[in-house]
Amino acid sequence: MKKRIAKHIKNQDFVKVYITNTDDYEIDHFNGIIYEQNDKFILMCDTFDFNFDGFIVLRKSDISEIKCTENEKIFKQIIDNERITNSITKKRLAINVTLSAFKEMFIQLMYLKLPIIIECKYGKDDRFQIGPICEVDEKKVKLKHFNASGEFDLKPTTARYKEITFFRIDSPYANIFYKYAKEIE
The missing domain is CATH 2.30.30.100 (SH3 type barrels.)
Incomplete structure (x- = not known):
């Protein structure tokens, strides 16, 4: 998973990240760009209806799936064209929190x-x-x-x-x- 996440970070891919509980039941998902990872966590922006909804810190052990399908690629085009990606990147630089x-x-x-x-x-x-x-x-x-x-x-x-x-x-x-x-x- 570490290499795959690194690839998404490098490409600034728009992804959908699912988290599950211990019974493998989906408890939430997030849509956005992963900015950073370490051995235990990822930090990503979350978006809702193309709007920035904060940065999320998730345990990697809770992640059940990361999707980057054609749907996510279209979302990425939209947020890039609307300059939302640039705005989020500026926010990330201003919130200088290290994982x-x-x-x-x-x-x-x-x-x-x-x-x-x-x-x-x-x-x-x-x-x-x-x-x-x-x-x-x-x-x-x-x-x-x-x-x-x-x-x-x-x-x-x-x-x-x-x-x-x-x-x-x-x-x-x-x-x-x-x-x-x-x-x-």
């Missing part, structure tokens, strides 16, 4: 003070956590989570690394919502 272990990536993101989205989709506990990082240690990350009403929780929300399915950086949804989130009075 490493969870702890190191979250420390980098904590200093950027960006809100992130963490999704935990394994097992029974399907969680969506959003907010800026406030603490990082060896086994978990804590977010200053804000709820669907745009109010920050009184206590930080914890996500253990082993429970994280993926996390999203520079999401328009998170960035805009974060601007309007407020402390609970």
Whole structure:
């Protein structure tokens, strides 16, 4: 898989990446360009309806399939012609996060003070956590989570690394919502 991903990175191919749970059941998929890989993770942009939807960090061990069919090639032509690829590449350069272990990536993101989205989709506990990082240690990350009403929780929300399915950086949804989130009075 490493060589195949390297080829997609080199060619800046538009791909569809599927992730599955331990029962081989598809739990999500992402459409975009893979920008980086290491032994454990990939970092890719995600798009929705030709619009940038943030950068995703996924465990390689969770990836069940990477598609680059004629459909993806047409999508690539469209985002290139619309100059969306150039815009995403500029965003990638501005978000200077290097793939490493969870702890190191979250420390980098904590200093950027960006809100992130963490999704935990394994097992029974399907969680969506959003907010800026406030603490990082060896086994978990804590977010200053804000709820669907745009109010920050009184206590930080914890996500253990082993429970994280993926996390999203520079999401328009998170960035805009974060601007309007407020402390609970």
